[in-house]
Amino acid sequence: MRDVELKMKERASELLKSGEVARVIGWKKGEFYHDPQPASFESVEELNAFVYNGFCGANLSKYLIQMSKKEGKTAIFLKPCDSYSFNQLVKEHRIVRENIHVIAIECQGKLDIEKIKAKGFDFVTEVEENGDEIAVASLYGNGAVQKDEVLLGKCETCKGKVHQVKDEEIILHEMQAGKKNRFEEVEKLEAMTEDERFAFWREQLQKCIRCNACRNVCPACSCLKCVFDNPASGIAAKANDDKFEEQLFHIIRAFHVSGRCTDCGECSRVCPQNIPLHLLNRKFIKDIDGLYGEYQAGETAEGKTPLTSYTEGDAEPNDVVNGEVR
Amino acid sequence: MFKIAKERLNELYSKIAETFGLFIPIKKGGEVNYHVWGEGKEVSLETLKTVKSPKNAFFPQSENLMKFKTEGKNLEIIDVRWDKTEKPFVMFGVKACDYKAIEVLDKVFLADPVDTYYQSRREATTIVTLACSRPEESCFCNAFGIDATAPQGDVTTWLDGENLYWQANTQKGEALTAAVKELLTEGGEEKVEAQKASTKAIMEKLPFASLDLSRFKPENLNELFEDPAWESMSEACLGCGTCTFVCPTCQCFDIRDFKTNEGVIRYRCWDSCMYSDFTLMAHGNSRTTQMQRFRQRFMHKLVYYPSQNDGLYSCVGCGRCVNKCPQKLNIVKVIKTLGGKNND
Amino acid sequence: MIEETLIPKIGVVTDIRKDTPDVKTFRVVGTDGKKLFKHMPGQCAMVSIPGVGECMFSITSSPTNEEYMEFSIKKCGCVTEVIHALEVGAQITVRGPYGKNFPVEEDFKGKDLLFIAGGIGLAPLRSVINYVRHYRKNYGKVVIVYGARSKDDLVDIDEIQNEWVNEPNMEVYLTIDRPQEGWDGHVGFVPAYVKELGLDPNMTAVLCGPPIMIKFTLAGLLELGFEKSRVYTTLELRMKCGVGKCGRCNVGDKFVCKDGPVFRMTELDELPDEY
């Protein structure tokens, strides 16, 4: 990964020096190895803080909504999964494609520090990535963990390592897709009884603190003014006053991004209460696949989405049970 | 000092719950938060940081203030506050940082004019704190002069592999001790001292132990406000409310009306200065950019609040924002950038 | 005076006056027919329509009025729209008084006073002007400069033309932005008019109006030789609680609801520019 980081830094430096781009969006060193933060770099000096490692899980594409409207070209490093979001944003005319230089970068799966800490390393001082093994130094002892066990949820079910868009690429090693089927968890829920499902979601959604992190990080949530912030919508709300509001918020949000959600998994990554929000979006993806043919949002930057098209022979809502026509 | 064997803690909880509502860190849906204790609940005292802080008990995320009923032209106001005559409650397992945070909140809500909603809950609560023994890298309470090994509170407790050690500090604490006395035995001083010493040794190694806060002074208010670094620090901010809602000292709220079939409920709920509509008025907004909102939050914690409260910072170094910010922005980065020369 | 911070009193609207096309003045008393609470000039109150929302308004009537309170409210948002639709007899809620008042008993006493207002900015000043009129002998000369977009937008014009202009040792100057039929008074913006008038810089000045007017008028006053420490203004920011707890109306370390809304220009200079 170190070689990839060096190559990225080098390329960013070239682009900035030559004046080809005015800024580069990537990641900046944090306080630890495990907390790099998204950042834009406008000069070669600023690149000293540039970093790319196993904890750069954030999807940077949404920052382009603001950045691509700035003076000059913006270069951005996109992981394969981020490239889907990028296409979707282009499709929805949220970002200005001509102003962006996409650099496709290698990704070997990103790590979840909470999972590492849960393995007993709760005072992490250092992390070292050695292929499939992650060496962790902590104040309470050192050790190694298997990468597969500490991947971010979204990376466990990685939908593929192919960039859907790129102007150039920095890929030095072969990349592998996720080992788990992404619909497995959805199917598990579908197999439950109605009561069990209700209890499951009740317990999960009850944790919601309505911080809006899922909404604000979501590349598909790009409305200028969200209905939940608009008193005129009749459903604006801030905190949880009743269990209904948590349901309302998450149902409406999931529905609103259905057909547009690329399954980038950012919602679940950022949730402070670790609610498996991706399972809401994946249900829509699964149902769309089953009812209207396989569709992956963000594969292209053109064309219609399943919810903005139809066929005369579509299933009747009353006949659809669990995403299948009965 | 008293002690009780770890295996008997359930008896202790059950005994407390006879006379008090017992709020304690409980694992539910995979996450640990303060919930009301009940038989069979998965108590997790060892959890260092509950996701939501204990402030939720005194300043609930959402709280009904009053109801309005209309009959013809006549309006009636009904006070629907939490009933003081209900069981008093015990907050069990509050960490030193979170306890300090309650003091920070007190200075806001109990200042004249007193917020009686907060006050009634606060007065009905006995706080049992728990000393930390296994801090993690995001902790920096010691930067604010907090001693995590000996928190204050009505009762202070320490937990090791064998026992929970118990020491009452106040009248309320004595009363609670009396209520559970039959379960406690005397002793444990040496064990507690040993734990304090070993934890202190760990605390010294905390990476943020010596943050330099010297520049955060009221007289530097304008200079800090104008600092160009706010732009780059806030660049990645999503404008979500995660930091605010997990923060034990954030106290901003909104007051809203909700129409029911019976009338109107006026409630207050947590609000975040990070939200774009926080200061939105019919004819304008005083903070239109995320940079301004980001700056507001940290200036409030490190400059405005201390200026109003004799230098007391409204950050307690719990590190929740360090762990939970989706894009890894946090107050430590702000302190290191603006706090003073001795930060690297 | 506040017994319960957030629980309001019920007020009854006993009179509604249409001042301008978008400003109405509401007279409010308690359900017992008496004034709801005592206040001082410049203080505010939270007025609400349950189910719609609560907003802060300055109390436009003078404290010396022992019978009722008045609020001059401009229609500009969702709450004010509903308030404007109220009829006499309607019940609303009011809580207060909030904020620091004008220093009428301290700094203003014995001084010559200059009041400069633009549009709805007259609302908070009306309270203090009438207070000064009531205790006339305590204050020196009073000059009022008031401007609005058109003659129809001048708030409280009846009171100004029938009472204020006849007050001894009190001068009233009115101006409107553009020439208009039926208006033979001054035409022009307030800042320019203030400069034209060549006012005595030893007066204590109070400004209230849109931010842009305040900015240019202040510049004009300084040019005339006024001292910033004797110029006052009021601020307005979004408020929810009114008692410095909800955390949104702060400018730097000052809360507008608690430490304001009245500020001396020298105080504002010390605060960050975020209002």
Add this chain to the structure above:
Amino acid sequence: MQNVTEKKEFTPNIVAFCCNWCSYAGADLAGSSRLSYPANVKIIRVPCSCRVNPSFILKAYQQGADGVILCGCHPGDCHYVTGNYYTRRRMSLLFSFLNYMGIEKERTRVEWVSAAEGARFSAVMNDFVQKITELGENKRLTDLRVKEGE
């Protein structure tokens, strides 16, 4: 709303969103043909069935509805040519999703009723009310604050 002092027999609150061109006219025809449908069905007229945003349906549940039915022109007969085709996709996904969250599948329904089908309108409503009565009160997607005091 209703004041339940003693336990009464359950009569569900039903909200029916009817498109202006077909189903609302169908309801009209049912009325003028003196075909009855239960009084607890509250009709909300919408320009087209595809005007119904999922938040309308949820809002109805919040305010105390026990069942929500959406009526529009038969597919192919939409006044706006294609509106109801979109409705069909949206509602198929929404209903399946609500069920995934543990909300009873039968609580929400879509029916196509033309302007000439007064009798069908009446039959559909009677049937829906009966189904919801059997299903009982909506407890899973309701706002407790709204019902307070009942």
